[in-house]
Amino acid sequence: MNKLSKKTISTIENELNYWRVPGAAIAVIKDGKLWDSLGVGYRNLKKNLPADADTQFGIASCSKSMTSALIAFLVDKGMLDYDEPVTTYAPKLVMNDPLAKNMTLRDMLCHKTGFGTHDAIWPGDRIRENLAESLRYIMPCTDFRGKAIYSNVMYAMAGYVAECATGETWDTLMQKYIFDPLAMTRTNCSSEIMKKDENYSMPYRYGNGGWNELNVWNVDLAGPAASVNSTANDMAKWLMMHIAGGKAEDGTVIIQPETFKEMHSVQSQFEDSVDFYQCMDYSMGWKRGEYRDLEFHKHTGKIEGYSSIQAFLPNEGIGVAILTNLHSPTVPFMYGSLYTILDEVLGAEYEDWSVKFHGNELPKEEIYHDCEVNYFKEEQVTGTKPSLSLSQYAGTYYDKGYGTLKITEMNNELFMHYRDMDVPLNHYHYDVFRADNILEDILLITLPVSFDVKNGKVQAVAVRFEPLVPDILFEKL
Numbered sequence: 001m002n003k004l005s006k007k008t009i010s011t012i013e014n015e016l017n018y019w020r021v022p023g024a025a026i027a028v029i030k031d032g033k034l035w036d037s038l039g040v041g042y043r044n045l046k047k048n049l050p051a052d053a054d055t056q057f058g059i060a061s062c063s064k065s066m067t068s069a070l071i072a073f074l075v076d077k078g079m080l081d082y083d084e085p086v087t088t089y090a091p092k093l094v095m096n097d098p099l100a101k102n103m104t105l106r107d108m109l110c111h112k113t114g115f116g117t118h119d120a121i122w123p124g125d126r127i128r129e130n131l132a133e134s135l136r137y138i139m140p141c142t143d144f145r146g147k148a149i150y151s152n153v154m155y156a157m158a159g160y161v162a163e164c165a166t167g168e169t170w171d172t173l174m175q176k177y178i179f180d181p182l183a184m185t186r187t188n189c190s191s192e193i194m195k196k197d198e199n200y201s202m203p204y205r206y207g208n209g210g211w212n213e214l215n216v217w218n219v220d221l222a223g224p225a226a227s228v229n230s231t232a233n234d235m236a237k238w239l240m241m242h243i244a245g246g247k248a249e250d251g252t253v254i255i256q257p258e259t260f261k262e263m264h265s266v267q268s269q270f271e272d273s274v275d276f277y278q279c280m281d282y283s284m285g286w287k288r289g290e291y292r293d294l295e296f297h298k299h300t301g302k303i304e305g306y307s308s309i310q311a312f313l314p315n316e317g318i319g320v321a322i323l324t325n326l327h328s329p330t331v332p333f334m335y336g337s338l339y340t341i342l343d344e345v346l347g348a349e350y351e352d353w354s355v356k357f358h359g360n361e362l363p364k365e366e367i368y369h370d371c372e373v374n375y376f377k378e379e380q381v382t383g384t385k386p387s388l389s390l391s392q393y394a395g396t397y398y399d400k401g402y403g404t405l406k407i408t409e410m411n412n413e414l415f416m417h418y419r420d421m422d423v424p425l426n427h428y429h430y431d432v433f434r435a436d437n438i439l440e441d442i443l444l445i446t447l448p449v450s451f452d453v454k455n456g457k458v459q460a461v462a463v464r465f466e467p468l469v470p471d472i473l474f475e476k477l
Contacts, residue, residue, distance in 0.1 A: 003036040004028065008344050012337045015354055016041050019333040019363065021326045022204050022211060023051035025232035026337070029312070029319035030345050032243050034236045043201035043325065045211055053232040054186060056200040057323035058216070059308045060301030063228035064155050066178055066238070067170070068109050068285030070162060072255045072263045073177045079165045082106040082262065086157075090164040093132045093157060096401075100144040105161060107145060108154045109284035110267030116141025116149040119440040120465035120472075121402055122222040124419040128160040128170075131221065137401035141468035148268035148282065149468075152225040152441060155285075159224025170224050182237045182248050187230040191216045194229040201325040203305020206368045214327075217304040217439075218420070226303050226441075232321055239312050239319035242297070264288065264297065273300070274335050276356065291342060302328065302442045309334040311342075318345050328371045328442070332357035375447040375464045381429040387453050388431075390414050397461050397474035405474045407461065416449060418463075425449055440465070 002009060016024060023041030027034065037053035074080040085102045086093050095103060097114055107113050118138055121131065131153070141149055159170035166173060171189040179187050186197075194200045195216055203214040219227050230238070241248055246255035255263065264283045272278035272287070279289030279298055286297045291313060298311035307330035312319035320341050322334050336353040343351055386393070391409045398404050406417040407425075414425040416435055425433035431451040438445040450471065452460040462471035 002038055005344060008340055011340050013040055015333050015336050020206050021324050021333050023201060024322060024324045025051050025053050025055050027232035027236035027321045028341055029236055029239055032240060032317040037232045051201060054199055056186060056194050056197055056229045056231055057325060058303050058306035059228050059230050060226050060303035060306055062299050062301035062308050062310050063226050065285035065299050066228055067155055067159050067224040068263055070173055070178055071105055071158060072259045074162055076256045076259050086161050090161045094136045096136055096138055097140045097144050105158060108158045110282055111148040111150050112145050112268050113154050114140040114142050114144040114146060115151055115154055116468055118153055118466050123219045124221055126221060132157060132160050134401045139469040148270060152222050155225035156222040181252055181254055182241055184234040184237055187234045189223050189227050190220055191218045203325055205327045214305040232323060235310060235321035239310060239321060243312050243314055243317055243319055273331055309338060311338055329367055371442050372444045375445055375467050384429040386427060386431055393451055393458055396477045398477055399472055399474045402472050
């Protein structure tokens with residue numbers, strides 16, 4: 001029997017149906033203990049399998065808070081220091097910006113390295129050491145210790161620093177120092193592990209009037225930023241540790257009080273994705289603000305077909321985790337459900353959050369395409385054609401930072417092979433082609449692929465993988 005009121009559960013179920021979220025799992029902590037957990041909807045639509053509180057979901061960027069906790073643990077052990085240059089531990093992690101020679105874990109964990117996004121360089125078949133070696137060749141997106149720019153790559157590198165300092169893999173460290181002490185027995189760091197489980201959720205996008213089942217995306221290369229899979233019941237144990245100030249349920253100290261306080265101290269600022277009770281401050285893997293004038297910590301996660309939110313009110317002993325298997329839009333469902341639950345547990349007067357997040361009309365198709373973006377700046381010139389035959393564009397191209405890119409021609413059509421992508425190229429104008437559905441983090445991108453042709457031969461290809469820097473130039477080998 002659930003402890004959440006029928007009204008709250010009904011509200012969540014109605015919002016799930018309204019936003020066409022296939023399924024969700026929810027855990028609620030009250031007075032520092034697990035108070036309720038439940039599943040709503042389905043983990044697998046094709047097989048008609050319901051979600052429950054032990055169903056595994058990808059928690060995406062909520063993984064960052066766990067990597068931050070691991071770093072805090074290693075700081076306590078004296079193996080790492082927040083303010084020591086990371087090259088002390090990882091000599092190969094040298095940045096392109098000479099001002100970043102003293103980059104620290106603090107810089108990385110609060111997103112102030114200046115490196116920025118560059119999400120095209122992961123995932124893939126590199127190892128994190130190779131990724132670290134490539135960063136010296138990649139231009140930063142902004143000034144070192146200037147404006148904070150959210151970076152999956154830098155969190156992946158924070159995990160790499162931990163690997164260098166300990167001689168153990170990030171996955172092993174997470175299991176040994178976070179998951180095992182918290183008895184998070186159904187939490188792991190790999191899509192391949194999750195896919196072998198009997199109770200995991202399939203990821204979905206919604207489009208063309210229906211749900212589209214996706215492949216579970218392997219993002220293990222950037223694991224410290226996004227690869228953790230967990231359940232509502234395990235996330236409850238994770239949040240209980242934070243509410244207890246760094247202690248496991250049995251009283252074991254996971255993170256020492258001073259280090260725990262430092263981990264949650266404000267380091268930078270970001271815009272928030274929600275209109276109500278915004279958290280603009282960022283610590284190390286957590287956003288911080290206020291909910292109804294109460295101290296409030298949270299972080300969201302989104303990756304191909306999964307969305308999640310974790311939140312806690314430390315002084316009230318309250319926490320909530322919501323895991324879903326829909327790509328987007330999920331912000332209104334997750335926050336509407338979160339606020340409804342918080343209000344009930346706080347004993348606040350019931351508020352109909354659905355009224356604030358949407359009207360009475362069902363969401364239109366276009367809202368489900370909110371993660372699709374176009375990086376083209378050039379207006380198309382019609383009536384042009386490529387200067388060479390398509391087969392002459394084929395070849396292997398290379399950039400020291402981004403690695404190898406291949407262009408092939410088959411049946412009078414060009415294809416771009418990069419990372420784990422195999423994408424057709426459509427002629428746009430002159431020697432510029434259009435690549436659609438380039439998957440970078442949460443986005444599906446349309447971008448230009450521009451060939452540099454001189455004296456009848458292709459010299460290089462420029463790809464707009466990152467709009468904050470000049471197009472990435474791959475030279476033909």
